[in-house]
Amino acid sequence: MTERTIDAVVFDIGGVLLDWSPDYLYADLIPDEHERTRFLTEVTTPAWNHQQDAGRPWSEAVAELKSLHPQHADLIEAYDTGWLTMVKGVFEDTAAVITEIRALGIPTYALTNFSAEKWEVAQEAFPILTRFDGEIVSGVEQTVKPDAKIYRILLERFHLDAARTFYTDDTQYNVDGARAVGLDAELFTGAADLRDQLRARGIALQ
Numbered sequence: 001m002t003e004r005t006i007d008a009v010v011f012d013i014g015g016v017l018l019d020w021s022p023d024y025l026y027a028d029l030i031p032d033e034h035e036r037t038r039f040l041t042e043v044t045t046p047a048w049n050h051q052q053d054a055g056r057p058w059s060e061a062v063a064e065l066k067s068l069h070p071q072h073a074d075l076i077e078a079y080d081t082g083w084l085t086m087v088k089g090v091f092e093d094t095a096a097v098i099t100e101i102r103a104l105g106i107p108t109y110a111l112t113n114f115s116a117e118k119w120e121v122a123q124e125a126f127p128i129l130t131r132f133d134g135e136i137v138s139g140v141e142q143t144v145k146p147d148a149k150i151y152r153i154l155l156e157r158f159h160l161d162a163a164r165t166f167y168t169d170d171t172q173y174n175v176d177g178a179r180a181v182g183l184d185a186e187l188f189t190g191a192a193d194l195r196d197q198l199r200a201r202g203i204a205l206q
Contacts, residue, residue: 004202006166006184009101010154011132013112015170016188017095018126019088022079029078043069044079052115055142083118084125093191095128100205101198107133111154111167113174115139134158145169146177155181166201168194 014020022040030036043065052061058080066073098108110132114122116139123129136154138144143153155162162182169175170188178185186197195205 002202006201007164008107008160010109010111010167012169022086024088025082025085053113053138054144055139097191110135113138113144145174148181151178151181
């Protein structure tokens with residue numbers, strides 16, 4: 001049996017545990033695929049949404065964008081008011097991995113780029129988000145991955161040894177950011193591969 005080399009497992013949320021995409025909301029609001037892509041890349045851009053992940057209030061973000069694109073006011077508001085529709089649900093195979101890890105007595109944590117306001121909404125809708133031993137939410141901390149600061153907050157707040165803490169994220173630059181501060185991090189490509197990565201580190205998953 002492989003000796004266990006990690007003492008805690010940390011999960012990104014969007015794309016790892018929650019199936020999130022603006023397309024799930026806007027497919028109905030903007031049926032034309034070309035127009036929908038243009039709106040999501042030129043109006044409600046990833047960079048604009050990222051600022052909410054960094055702590056900007058949604059009311060401020062929506063007001064600012066509506067002033068720039070008044071012809072799209074209703075669609076811009078929908079990004080806020082219809083946000084939960086962007087989450088199709090929980091990736092149950094990832095949830096099963098979390099349940100097994102916890103059953104082995106190994107603590108689990110969340111480290112996510114997420115609006116503080118929407119994190120509360122998501123926790124109410126998806127109770128699994130309340131079951132981590134701790135969480136670091138970018139919108140609360142007002143710093144986002146891959147900035148080294150957010151990984152250090154995780155390590156210091158929960159007294160974790162970076163080298164013995166495993167982190168999974170579906171974005172390579174976030175994985176690289178974690179590795180830069182000493183975390184044992186791997187790119188998330190699916191729950192099956194995650195199981196293999198954890199078994200290789202001595203966690204006795206099924």
